[in-house]
Amino acid sequence: xxxxxxxxxxxxxxxxxxxxxxxxxxxxxxxxxxxxxxxxxxxxxxxxxxxxxxxxxxxxxxxxxxxxxxxxxxxxxxxxxxxxxxxxxxxxxxxxxxxxxxxxxxxxxxxxxxxxxxxxxxxxxxxxxxxxxxxxxxxxxxxxxxxxxxxxxxxxxxxxxxxxxxxxxxxxxxxxxxxxxxxxxxxxxxxxxxxxxxxxxxxxxxxxxxxxxxxxxxxxxxxxxxxxxxxxxxxxxxxxxxxxxxxxxxxxxxxxxxxxxxxxxxxxxxxxxxxxxxxxxxxxxxxxxxxxxxxxxxxxxxxxxxxxxxxxxxxxxxxxxxxxxxxxxxxxxxxxxxxxxxxxxxxxxxxxxxxxxxxxxxxxxxxxxxxxxxxxxxxxxxxxxxxxxxxxxxxxxxxxxxxxxxxxxxxxxxxxxxxxxxxxxxxxxxxxxxxxxxxxxxxxxxxxxxxxxxxxxxxxxxxxxxxxxxxxxxxxxxxxxxxxxxxxxxxxx
Amino acid sequence: xxxxxxxxxxxxxxxxxxxxxxxxxxxxxxxxxxxxxxxxxxxxxxxxxxxxxxxxxxxxxxxxxxxxxxxxxxxxxxxxxxxxxxxxxxxxxxxxxxxxxxxxxxxxxxxxxxxxxxxxxxxxxxxxxxxxxxxxxxxxxxxx
Numbered sequence: 119x120x121x122x123x124x125x126x127x128x129x130x131x132x133x134x135x136x137x138x139x140x141x142x143x144x145x146x147x148x149x150x151x152x153x154x155x156x157x158x159x160x161x162x163x164x165x166x167x168x169x170x171x172x173x174x175x176x177x178x179x180x181x182x183x184x185x186x187x188x189x190x191x192x193x194x195x196x197x198x199x200x201x202x203x204x205x206x207x208x209x210x211x212x213x214x215x216x217x218x219x220x221x222x223x224x225x226x227x228x229x230x231x232x233x234x235x236x237x238x239x240x241x242x243x244x245x246x247x248x249x250x251x252x253x254x255x256x257x258x259x260x261x262x263x264x265x266x267x268x269x270x271x272x273x274x275x276x277x278x279x280x281x282x283x284x285x286x287x288x289x290x291x292x293x294x295x296x297x298x299x300x301x302x303x304x305x306x307x308x309x310x311x312x313x314x315x316x317x318x319x320x321x322x323x324x325x326x327x328x329x330x331x332x333x334x335x336x337x338x339x340x341x342x343x344x345x346x347x348x349x350x351x352x353x354x355x356x357x358x359x360x361x362x363x364x365x366x367x368x369x370x371x372x373x374x375x376x377x378x379x380x381x382x383x384x385x386x387x388x389x390x391x392x393x394x395x396x397x398x399x400x401x402x403x404x405x406x407x408x409x410x411x412x413x414x415x416x417x418x419x420x421x422x423x424x425x426x427x428x429x430x431x432x433x434x435x436x437x438x439x440x441x442x443x444x445x446x447x448x449x450x451x452x453x454x455x456x457x458x459x460x461x462x463x464x465x466x467x468x469x470x471x472x473x474x475x476x477x478x479x480x481x482x483x484x485x486x487x488x489x490x491x492x493x494x495x496x497x498x499x500x501x502x503x504x505x506x507x508x509x510x511x512x513x514x515x516x517x518x519x520x521x522x523x524x525x526x527x528x529x530x531x532x533x534x535x536x537x538x539x540x541x542x543x544x545x546x547x548x549x550x551x552x553x554x555x556x557x558x559x560x561x562x563x564x565x566x567x568x569x570x571x572x573x574x575x576x577x578x579x580x581x582x583x584x585x586x587x588x589x590x591x592x593x594x595x596x597x598x599x600x601x602x603x604x605x606x607x608x609x610x611x
Numbered sequence: 612x613x614x615x616x617x618x619x620x621x622x623x624x625x626x627x628x629x630x631x632x633x634x635x636x637x638x639x640x641x642x643x644x645x646x647x648x649x650x651x652x653x654x655x656x657x658x659x660x661x662x663x664x665x666x667x668x669x670x671x672x673x674x675x676x677x678x679x680x681x682x683x684x685x686x687x688x689x690x691x692x693x694x695x696x697x698x699x700x701x702x703x704x705x706x707x708x709x710x711x712x713x714x715x716x717x718x719x720x721x722x723x724x725x726x727x728x729x730x731x732x733x734x735x736x737x738x739x740x741x742x743x744x745x746x747x748x749x750x751x752x753x754x755x
Binding site for chain 1: 627629630632633636637640678708709710711712731732
């Protein structure tokens with residue numbers, strides 16, 4: 119064994135060095151390809167866990183029994199290296215005495231001596247490092263997979279430089295393929311305008327007050343897709359309690375969020391429907407009770423009274439009650455029928471045609487009120503709707519507008535349809551008496567609520583109208599000023 | 612005082628013409644109340660009470676329906692609360708309705724201005740009791 123690359127060691131130093139190396143889990147070998155002479159250091163045996171008499175010191179034994187078969191080629195290449203310029207080092211697996219194959223780093227050198235070329239090299243046990251590397255790679259891969267599958271990424275803001283870093287999943291959610299570096303304000307620009315102040319505030323509070331946050335906001339990706347994201351962050355503090363870094367997750371929660379929102383809106387709709395049904399039950403009971411009560415009252419009076427003229431009058435009232443009872447039953451029938459109509463389904467209907475039908479049905483009323491009706495269906499001439507509903511809605515609005523016209527002026531009515539995206543709207547505006555919404559707003563669409571002292575106020579129209587509109591997934595809103603007029607805005611679909 | 616028999620005027624505030632007719636007829640036959648005033652909605656009643664010309668001819672008790680156009684029973688209760696202290700004599704208010712809606716019942720019963728909530732049809736016995744307590748003010752339960 120010789121150590122002479124520019125420095126010379128005394129014999130004592132050399133044995134010292136050899137001793138040091140032998141105790142350092144490092145094995146040294148030397149091989150002469152011509153004479154096939156092989157030397158192994160004591161450390162060579164000990165790194166593998168053997169004693170010198172347990173294994174045969176030969177190239178053949180090493181190659182056939184110690185070296186893992188898949189690593190043979192890699193190793194051989196390093197032995198060529200001094201001649202052919204291949205790699206000097208290789209990671210190979212060798213069979214240890216007690217622990218199966220372990221990873222070693224093998225480095226090969228070449229030296230020319232008087233006896234010809236000699237190869238020598240070092241073996242270092244790198245098993246622990248190698249295993250750790252493999253594990254890290256595995257967990258990195260796992261983290262990557264988890265992030266990819268859960269659509270969740272990690273980001274970080276350095277509080278001093280305000281440098282923003284994204285994991286590749288964050289870029290995926292941003293739909294930024296080129297992974298360009300964004301500043302904090304640039305990243306905030308990706309959020310929908312109404313949410314930008316919320317995000318800004320959250321980041322600022324995390325930086326200055328060390329407040330963590332967890333927000334769900336709408337976001338526009340680089341490819342112009344609007345999605346819901348969950349942005350969660352915790353500040354990382356230094357010893358003085360100052361925020362040095364904000365670290366957080368960024369997750370695409372679009373599916374879950376949209377499902378949640380849809381669920382919430384159908385819960386609200388059901389809730390409303392439930393309330394209206396209960397109201398309906400109370401109102402029906404109120405009306406039936408009041409007719410029944412009056413009937414009993416009159417029958418009792420009839421028996422108590424002896425005067426013929428009183429009896430005639432009482433009987434007249436009994437007749438009126440009986441008529442009211444029938445018409446109440448008629449309204450109930452209408453409501454049930456309305457429910458049946460929806461099962462017939464929707465079809466493409468033309469606003470103009472439906473309007474013409476309603477106009478001719480109410481012709482006498484329109485003429486006697488001297489009403490002026492303007493329509494404009496050009497922006498949305500057609501709609502997929504239950505024809506009977508559309509007719510009933512228009513008829514109710516028109517009847518109301520004529521019934522509650524202002525006494526001092528001629529009724530002017532404007533009916534317009536228009537589109538907003540896929541939604542179809544209708545506005546119905548009159549210049550009639552108007553309704554005091556402060557007082558009656560809540561009851562406006564209730565049943566049997568009348569706000570004007572008209573003899574023919576029945577208080578059923580708007581209740582029906584609203585039910586029809588909502589049954590098809592629309593909604594209705596109203597603006598009104600007393601003595602100016604009323605405007606209904608209906609989202610039909 | 613308790614031996615004195617008072618002249619009792621009642622008022623009915625209801626848009627239901629048949630009920631009003633029946634109420635007047637029935638109380639007439641039964642000899643309940645000495646006089647009955649009728650108003651077809653809350654606003655008519657409030658305007659009457661407010662008018663100083665009527666101050667010598669106010670009712671002792673008012674039966675106020677809940678569901679009425681123009682000014683309903685709830686609005687009447689509020690309006691009455693505002694003018695009550697300026698009235699020359701106490702007036703007992705009863706809300707009457709056919710509504711069995713619990714929200715209506717508790718709303719009326721919770722109002723200190725309202726003596727009670729009576730469900731239509733009104734019971735003869737209860738009306739008689741109201742009349743007699745008003746007739747004998749010394750023995751009556753003062754609601755107002």
